[in-house]
Amino acid sequence: MSDLLIYDVGGCEGCPLSILRVLPQLEERVHVSSKALGNLSLSRDYDYAVITGSACINEERVTSIIRRIREKAKVLIAYGSCASVGGITLFCRGGQRPRPEHRTFLPISSVVEVDYAIPGCPPNPTLLVNLLDSLEGEGGSRSKYFLSLFSRVAKEKKLSGFDLMDEIVLSGLCIGCGACVLSCPAHALHMVEGKPDLMPEKCIRCGTCCVRCPRFTQLLLRRPALSRGVV
């Protein structure tokens, strides 16, 4: 049985709390180590490590823990919008109690190499169960497609409604399918004459809309090859 580490580096606790709901299903598949189970250890190796929360680069302890987890894990998964693309913590300006010096939060991929990044605020935890199944080789080409997508998202430093507007809507690639509007947890997107429009002040930069958009996902996956001139 594979070993899974679940570690929260700070945030609203929404992601680690939601993962608690699927602990029984996870334990049927992997041996889980986490703070919630009282068996957390950073001194052993893991097959998979799930990090929730974003990296506060003003706190050396946090960045060193993230580096340590990277060393110990064969596969590192940034789970949730804050861990994967920064999310709402990107707006942090510091000065808040109890740690006013904490002012810069970045995605985990800003500190270490991440294998898979899963946006969502928080993701529905059944995603984690299905993701582990897919990583263990279950599912066909459709699951592999999304594994490659989550792997590609791990190379992005940011994804948000702003990127969706720039890359898809304003560039004319939007087909008006409504996936982004359906997916926005902050109701920052709405349809105007058949196309999505962004209410900038509402966007929490969770990246969910981008990863749901059929055209954005296609662009993300094809861009590295296209930029090398491979069609």
Add this chain to the structure above:
Amino acid sequence: MFPVRPERPLGEYRSVYLANTLREDVRRRRTGSGGAVTSLLMYMLDSGVVDAVVASKRKGGLTGEIAIARSSGELLEVAGNRWGVVPFTSMMREALSREGIQRAALVGLPCQAQFIWQMKTFPLLEADFSSKIRFIVSLFCLGTFATEPFLNYLKIRYGIDPSEISGIRMNGKVLEVQHGTETLRLDIRDAVSFMQLGCLTCPDYTGVFADLSAGLSEEHPQRTVLITRSEEAERLLREAAEAGYLEFEKAPVTVIQEITIKAETKLMRANKYLSMLL
């Protein structure tokens, strides 16, 4: 990589069938194809496999809106809207919760099938209704139009009032626009410039993320081509046939070749347009 590839333009699938309805009420409502999708969905509603079918229906002209059918009768009302002009799914979550739906079959285009499958398998949000998505049907799709420019073109060039348009269908290389009691026949080359750029970059003709893909074959215009992609789709099709809703048989090689050529053409078109977008 995307599940549609040059060596597998139809994606992973189990079987390809030709099917048609056995129900008189569907025959009366259908608009040219075999009515097999409507009949299968009616069976699923009648037998309690699903408690709702979510699809889109024409609201007027080329605009569409979400349609939820809770019974066979309601389903018949939205049947025949196979050319889902402008997909409209942004209200899906609200509609499903408002109606208290627990198990839905969703009918859409390949792009919609992709994100609905994603919602079901990799739900990015707590609010995703993944547990309610029971069955996904995708209609074959060559692309949809940029509605406003196309309607303006029809009005300026041919004097057609958008509100009079009752249907659009492909017939070989001709696009037939039904308006009032007349039909305008447009060469597909004239119409393609009004297709959405996003559709021109889409590689998926059949809807590889669906449980069941459905569309037309020019060789058998009175029947529906069905592509099954899950064991459940196979089972439901057998059950619907045994219950007398529809009949089906393995599609001949010529039909598979026809669909494959269309799928390859769309894939090549997507590569061509994508290569322009760095």
